[in-house]
Amino acid sequence: MMVSLLGPTDHFYQSQGLRLHYADWGNEAAPSLILVHGGRDHCRNWDMVARALQPHFHVVAPDLRGHGDSDWAKGSSYSLSDYVYDLARLTQCMAADKTTIVGHSMGGLIGLMYAGTYPDKVSRLAVLDGVTVVPGTPRAPIHEQIADWIAQLDRIAGRKSHHYSTVAEAAERISAHNKRLTPEQALNLAGHGVKRNADGSFSWKYDEYQQAKAPYRLSPEDHIALWSRISCPTLLLQGSESFLPNLETAGVLAYFRQAQLVKIAGAGHWLHHDKLDETLELLRPFLGMAV
Numbered sequence: 001m002m003v004s005l006l007g008p009t010d011h012f013y014q015s016q017g018l019r020l021h022y023a024d025w026g027n028e029a030a031p032s033l034i035l036v037h038g039g040r041d042h043c044r045n046w047d048m049v050a051r052a053l054q055p056h057f058h059v060v061a062p063d064l065r066g067h068g069d070s071d072w073a074k075g076s077s078y079s080l081s082d083y084v085y086d087l088a089r090l091t092q093c094m095a096a097d098k099t100t101i102v103g104h105s106m107g108g109l110i111g112l113m114y115a116g117t118y119p120d121k122v123s124r125l126a127v128l129d130g131v132t133v134v135p136g137t138p139r140a141p142i143h144e145q146i147a148d149w150i151a152q153l154d155r156i157a158g159r160k161s162h163h164y165s166t167v168a169e170a171a172e173r174i175s176a177h178n179k180r181l182t183p184e185q186a187l188n189l190a191g192h193g194v195k196r197n198a199d200g201s202f203s204w205k206y207d208e209y210q211q212a213k214a215p216y217r218l219s220p221e222d223h224i225a226l227w228s229r230i231s232c233p234t235l236l237l238q239g240s241e242s243f244l245p246n247l248e249t250a251g252v253l254a255y256f257r258q259a260q261l262v263k264i265a266g267a268g269h270w271l272h273h274d275k276l277d278e279t280l281e282l283l284r285p286f287l288g289m290a291v
Helices: 043-053 080-093 106-117 140-160 167-177 182-195 219-228 274-285
Strands: 007-014 018-024 032-036 056-061 099-104 123-130 194-196 202-204 234-239 259-262
Touching: 007 080, 018 043, 018 080, 032 043, 032 106, 032 123, 043 182, 043 274, 056 080, 080 106, 080 182, 099 106, 099 219, 123 167, 123 274, 140 259, 167 182, 167 202, 202 274, 234 274
Parallel strands: 032 056, 032 099, 099 123, 123 234, 234 259
Antiparallel strands: 007 018, 018 056, 194 202
16 A cells, blocks of 8 residues: 555554554555654654655554544553553554664654564664663652652643644744744644644643653663663664753763764754754665665
8 A cells, every 4th residue: 555645544553441543654565664753742743754754664653642643541641661562562553573663752762662672573773862861860769759740740730721723823832842843844743733622722632641750760770771682773863952961972872782873963852853854864874765
């Protein structure tokens, strides 16, 4: 099945009782490639990347639980392990014995965890500004972590969701957060990132509870242990203007078997929005595509 010129087809699968959505860009005879978005985002943020990679891969982009058109979890802290389970369920539903993963931000972190847990199931792994934990990251005492988590949940419970009168207004909010976006990019992100409410207004599709940081997150040592198990070629991309820790000075590469780190000048956290051409120029040869 080749992708329609109108875009991907919508599909759903079950994970821990949740109905989760993914966009399928077709080309099912080709090797599988999964695009994993970051927090407070959605699968259609990958549209331009998916179109570029689809002629060579069977591209699938899931909406993580609590995001996009996937179910929200009830009484869940949206742990990274839950997201990794959802990714494992998706690969099972796709009947993909081995897949390539490209992840952005939290999606990159999920990809790293999955590849470290199942090194024989990932062909290649590209992480776009997704190494959010570096060696030596300090951790607060456990009682402070629990107290902060409870306070976060209480704040979210008492917060009123913001409504927008139009999709264009939501796009303006996205543009204010990332001034590198073109108006067309912002409108596409907003169009797929909001839902219409009963009163005709629009609000974000993501569940605000996914922002709470549970006190049972993996330690930096846990992440490093997973990195050391990754056996596939790994590409770490970082924007020169990213707000995340500098991976080079943090010495992250020493914990991987075969990884390369490349910085993209003039890009912030959203590499594939800020510098799409440059990002694709790096992804294509890494993924084995002709440049």
